[in-house]
Amino acid sequence: SQTIHQWPATLVQPVGSPLSLECTVEGTSNPNLYWYRQAAGRGLQLLFYSVGIGQISSEVPQNLSASRPQDRQFILSSKKLLLSDSGFYLCAVEDDYRGIYGYTFGSGTRLTVV
């Protein structure tokens, strides 16, 4: 089975500072990977997804970017954080077990921009 690691768990950053959140997956190869953001505890918004190394698709124009330097590594970044970037960031990997496409989520990073 797959394991997904996400860190850090919490982060407080000043406005204008850079950001780097990392997500790694074990137990699978060439997975589809996703970054979601959840604001105010309701509803998840898809930010980026990747179907392979170096392949990134953006869903929402914003102050963030993503990269996939290795098959099982997905990074979310920003050069200069805004107050509106605060939220709960979740990485997910798509399981494909006998045609059952379930998601497994990481434990998330709570980002507060001050």
Add this chain to the structure above:
Amino acid sequence: GIQVEQSPPDLILQEGANSTLRCNFSDSVNNLQWFHQNPWGQLINLFYIPSGTKQNGRLSATTVATERYSLLYISSSQTTDSGVYFCAVGAGGTSYGKLTFGQGTILTVHP
């Protein structure tokens, strides 16, 4: 894009009660999943159910794809069932596994 509407937005139960959560979606889907988010934020996949019925212990789910809705049943609720329940759908094709989430149902189970 696909719209996902969940109801009720909030639900308060006494331990032992049964409940039904509903998810309506606006277009055909080939991917539908139910998730539970615990008070610490962890999202757990409950069901992958683009059609039909599945059961897992006290939980069961039914999706009627032709009528564009899904139901999640919780029987004999326990305090550990508290949290937010999300329905998420995907249309597949070039959408890969991208999911659109509903706003969730906040369930509170009192002892």
